[in-house]
Amino acid sequence: MRKGTSEDVRRENLTAVLRALMVDGPMSRAELGRLTGRNRSTVASLVSDLAGLGLVDEHGPISDGTVGRPSHGVALSSSVAAFAVHPEVDALTVAIVGLDAQVRRKVRHEFDRIPSMVEVVHLASTVMAAMGAEESGFRISSIGVAVPGLVRTLDGLVRNAPHLQWWEEPLGRALADITSLPVHVANDAQLGALAERDYGAGRGVSHFVYLNGGASGIGGAIVAGGELLGGAHGYAGELGHTPVSGSAVVDTVGISGTLEAEVTREELLSLLGADHMDHESFEVALLANRSEAVAAAVARQQRQLAVALGTVVNVLNPERIVLGGFLASLLAYDPEGLRTALSARALGQALEGVDIVSAQLGANLLLVGAAHRALEPLVDDPASMTTTRTG
């Protein structure tokens, strides 16, 4: 519960200014005031505070050709950042991502076998130390980790990451112990949705559902009222395990007839006569192939995807559905087909006005999402920057 004091107001206003800069980029104090609805003198005080905390920088007066006294530009400090860590089956990526969502450093390490949790923790901490963040002037106060699996957000316990073959691995604790930094671990799809919300297909949309089709599974996340819906422990959004057919085919966790069991990239890949393919090549190849076999498979997968999307529409009433990975390819192959299939499974009124679009962000999606998750506490309480320091 809120404390109900005037300090709350200050915190809220500092956050409002910071958010405005994050959403709409650098701007003048006057614009900041208009955008946030605060008084000029209030904004002056807020910006001065934020500059003192090192969260924003003020540039000299910029004459933009208009009348009136030129205004000083305010921009997010380029040194405030977080570490982003992303373990996959065949690689580990570590990055430094700024408050402005710019990826400043990025190190990718390939594995020849599936890494253990301990290996990931060691390698990640080694890489982070070797990056010399402090020497390069970065001020990093936390770590965000994107894991392909079920994560208990409270303490970063990885409950079940089938592709990594991790079960009940205390990743958050281990990483926090070795780095002495706060660690925020979350499901990869949720962090992807967070990034799309702020910088991609979810901008300005307060209710949307994100569904991502990866090489070995389907992840999902829900944004409701502008906030990521985590549920009781952070497991919400597992739309890959919703039923789409009465078939007995089971998915990776043993549930039958689910979206993840029925709609697979593998099937399409084999029909295209390929083994491995990155996403771009896959989409190009798929869209170019209009053979009967491929068309039939796409149509079937679309119908089954539509069943899951029907559930989404009926249960969550989103304004938009964002599809990533090969699900976006499935959409691109025949947008009308998917929409038609969906209209047979969704309440007409709930389906009205629902956009179905492709995800917009590319390779750095999860790094941005993870880092921003880690930076969230700072944004929500900018004054905490005083005490929270690297080390």
Added chain:
Amino acid sequence: MRKGTSEDVRRENLTAVLRALMVDGPMSRAELGRLTGRNRSTVASLVSDLAGLGLVDEHGPISDGTVGRPSHGVALSSSVAAFAVHPEVDALTVAIVGLDAQVRRKVRHEFDRIPSMVEVVHLASTVMAAMGAEESGFRISSIGVAVPGLVRTLDGLVRNAPHLQWWEEPLGRALADITSLPVHVANDAQLGALAERDYGAGRGVSHFVYLNGGASGIGGAIVAGGELLGGAHGYAGELGHTPVSGSAVVDTVGISGTLEAEVTREELLSLLGADHMDHESFEVALLANRSEAVAAAVARQQRQLAVALGTVVNVLNPERIVLGGFLASLLAYDPEGLRTALSARALGQALEGVDIVSAQLGANLLLVGAAHRALEPLVDDPASMTTTRTG
């Protein structure tokens, strides 16, 4: 967006005091201070304001046998209330419900045929006028309406209420025009969930899903983070239309293999050899009948309910599932059976610690929910009581 002024703090604190009284009943000022974490003098000022607005009453000092100066009791004013309106296929109920969730007046009018929207509006407004609320000292500033169907919450347009045979009926506008009061129309299951959240099976639970089995359909609602999840337009929660089988049987809106199509009270009723039955008799009769036919039907319906609940658990990660109507009977018949069936459809980690319980509130559930929905703006901004008056 918040304005960011000290008045916000005041509003928030007034709301905190009011909510404490709503949740935990009458108490002393000192207790109020401890519970809300505010200073004694602040609470004094807040209570004084609320009393001035007529929202709370202060009683004389109560000596509770303990040492120290006896404290004055603070209680919600019994005169602050809202109208609750509940149209059904065979009846219309109008009630006056207080801020303390007490149903003070209740009028039920039976129909011999399905009423039209115009009839309901006329009858409801006539009944409300005849109740003489103002003469009886009630201060009523709004109307809450519970409708069995899809409602656009923005303006109270009833999009689709199949059982009432209403489509695109502007109920909210019509009722507001004739009564000159703000009207809040919402789906009945959502309002039921709201009541259960505050006074029933959802107390103290911030993530739960409510599923209600009625005579002619299944309604649902989601509470996430303590807030009702409405979605973009208020259509969210339609769990009756989620898939549970590959069967071709369609539900009332024409979607095949859904929970509402497969799990019906009718089937059980006919197996019990009855036509009509109120809920209590139905549950008694069902639980008493352990014949093979009934047991088999219950088991099948449990399995299909479990598929829908699996979706709920995987997608929303609730702490609790609250079942009402005949779905509660289905649970009571064989609690273990339902749980077992669910464990085959839900992610183990997400299912951990999930309670499956029966709804606690009885006949007045929807009236309380509707009225509290209507009172919500007042609770969120108690100072608005000054200007908002009946008439």
Added chain:
DNA sequence: GGCATTTGTTGGTCGCTGCGACGAATGTGC
């Protein structure tokens, strides 16, 4: 060069909460 326009700055005011001190009203123990 004067004028309108826009922005930055400063001092004053107002509203709200917290704090400390004091009085009021009770129970407790001798």
Added chain:
DNA sequence: GCACATTCGTCGCAGCGACCAACAAATGCC
């Protein structure tokens, strides 16, 4: 029966933060 501790209400004061109005600064326009 009386002093004491305990708890609650009240009052004045201080601190914080936002708004407001007035003024200064820096530009474009005529």
